[in-house]
Amino acid sequence: MIDGFMLTKEKIYIEAARLFQEKGYAAASMRDLADRLELRPSSLYSHIRSKENLLEKICFENAERYGALMQECLALELTAAAKVEYLLRQHIRIALKHPTSITVFNDEWRHLPPVSLKRFIGMRKVYEENFCTLLSQAMQEGHFRSFDPLLVLNTLLSSLLWLHRLDARATLPKEDAVIDLLLYGLRST
Amino acid sequence: MIDGFMLTKEKIYIEAARLFQEKGYAAASMRDLADRLELRPSSLYSHIRSKENLLEKICFENAERYGALMQECLALELTAAAKVEYLLRQHIRIALKHPTSITVFNDEWRHLPPVSLKRFIGMRKVYEENFCTLLSQAMQEGHFRSFDPLLVLNTLLSSLLWLHRLDARATLPKEDAVIDLLLYGLRST
DNA sequence: TCTTTGCGCGAACGAACGTTCGTGTACTTG
DNA sequence: CAAGTACACGAACGTTCGTTCGCGCAAAGA
Structure with a gap:
């Protein structure tokens, strides 16, 4: 996880890169990403457009x-x-x-x-x-x-x-x- | 496609490698694979165990x-x-x-x-x-x-x-x- | 000829997918 | 205090996924 002050949007981008690196883009799911950020999947879409x-x-x-x-x-x-x-x-x-x-x-x-x-x-x-x-x-x-x-x-x-x-x-x-x-x-x- | 005499099983393995190379394992589907071999997806499982x-x-x-x-x-x-x-x-x-x-x-x-x-x-x-x-x-x-x-x-x-x-x-x-x-x-x- | 085997198929399964939508709530602004 | 904005959420959507099952047919073996 990411500590310190940071906008949710930035956290999403950083964690997405980590997730895509670990699992590959196709095998990484938005539910994975949300879990790591302690968010529900639907909440991601307040900040980003799409996977x-x-x-x-x-x-x-x-x-x-x-x-x-x-x-x-x-x-x-x-x-x-x-x-x-x-x-x-x-x-x-x-x-x-x-x-x-x-x-x-x-x-x-x-x-x-x-x-x-x-x-x-x-x-x-x-x-x-x-x-x-x-x-x-x-x-x-x-x-x-x-x-x-x-x-x-x-x-x-x-x-x-x-x-x-x-x-x-x-x-x-x-x-x-x-x-x-x-x-x-x-x-x- | 693969010409000449060849067992269906061998064709599947060769075409699977090609498909995984092109799309990556996670993004490649068994339906893709079946299409390329001119088979229905269910037919694959007469020859192979699983993806x-x-x-x-x-x-x-x-x-x-x-x-x-x-x-x-x-x-x-x-x-x-x-x-x-x-x-x-x-x-x-x-x-x-x-x-x-x-x-x-x-x-x-x-x-x-x-x-x-x-x-x-x-x-x-x-x-x-x-x-x-x-x-x-x-x-x-x-x-x-x-x-x-x-x-x-x-x-x-x-x-x-x-x-x-x-x-x-x-x-x-x-x-x-x-x-x-x-x-x-x-x-x- | 009768039986077995191999194999292609349609239908269907439960699961997981990306994404949308309406709602509730807690701040910010006037 | 009222209005507006930002954002987290639960529920649900339509789609695609890997895979299973039972059927039918054609070739092979007895």
């Missing part, structure tokens, strides 16, 4: 987080290789700071209703294209070894997926060690 | 596949580093050869009923411990750079998770390139 809308909020909140990150990154005056490192560092920090929300974002987006789903996939595509371009540039500039950029992109992004699933009791991995492990083999020097 | 049992079969079939792989690997006369490379190669091949089944195995195991869930987690624990030991040995033998073995394990296994999700139309990644990308930075020479 689907909870998922949309969680997914797009994070999609926009990553979108903003990419814009901010592209505006930096750095080499492409340094931008990639910057992005990866932020990915690690985001995954460790918002694990529940990011788990839902990563694993449950396919349950979005058709219109939202399309928009979501579009946003991800833009992000991945930008990321891929940076990888290509870093290779052309000679900072990274030559690889299929799409292969590298998929591998890099995939390799971080365990971070947000970490048990709350687990000792957090060191950011520098993760970066070292991911990038050392990519660099050409 | 849960379908999931159990898929998950443990793969758990045992990996268990056997590990036993076979440990029996090889190779350095620890070479064993790790061997395991990773097999992981890639398995993911590309059985993408639907492996997706269900990777993503849907948490919907197993309590008893099966416990057994499944136990099997995974054993596998990961063996893998982790190999990584430690490879570091002690000087073939791999020194890292927290658990960090390396999580990163390596995670980094392959995109393979089994690949669209059937996508061009398959080259096994050697993936191995190179994963291990180059890990090796100490």
Whole structure:
């Protein structure tokens, strides 16, 4: 449960993310959610629109987080290789700071209703294209070894997926060690 | 659909894996499954026990596949580093050869009923411990750079998770390139 | 030929689902 | 004090779920 002062609406969003993370969106019921908040199911609807809308909020909140990150990154005056490192560092920090929300974002987006789903996939595509371009540039500039950029992109992004699933009791991995492990083999020097 | 001669029971298992992959276990219904097989829902139960049992079969079939792989690997006369490379190669091949089944195995195991869930987690624990030991040995033998073995394990296994999700139309990644990308930075020479 | 077996089917079951609606109540505002 | 707002609630809705049961038919075995 959530302690301290907090609006019921905020509590619902936070607990929904936790519930969706634990059980998955489809297996999580509004009755589950109400129980955890010590509310009756019908009371939820004084604060939220629908179960689907909870998922949309969680997914797009994070999609926009990553979108903003990419814009901010592209505006930096750095080499492409340094931008990639910057992005990866932020990915690690985001995954460790918002694990529940990011788990839902990563694993449950396919349950979005058709219109939202399309928009979501579009946003991800833009992000991945930008990321891929940076990888290509870093290779052309000679900072990274030559690889299929799409292969590298998929591998890099995939390799971080365990971070947000970490048990709350687990000792957090060191950011520098993760970066070292991911990038050392990519660099050409 | 599935062409050629095949027992109805086998068709059900194959189509169930596809359905669970597409929609997720909880969101997939037995009516969906029956539709795809051009059967009525009740007819499924002439061949299978329950929906849960379908999931159990898929998950443990793969758990045992990996268990056997590990036993076979440990029996090889190779350095620890070479064993790790061997395991990773097999992981890639398995993911590309059985993408639907492996997706269900990777993503849907948490919907197993309590008893099966416990057994499944136990099997995974054993596998990961063996893998982790190999990584430690490879570091002690000087073939791999020194890292927290658990960090390396999580990163390596995670980094392959995109393979089994690949669209059937996508061009398959080259096994050697993936191995190179994963291990180059890990090796100490 | 008679009997058994395998299996596809329609109908129906109880349970759980997301959600709506009208009500009661406790604050806030004028 | 009166009016309005916010919100928790019980009851109920229509739907979908996994599954069971008994029936009928066709192929296989004696």
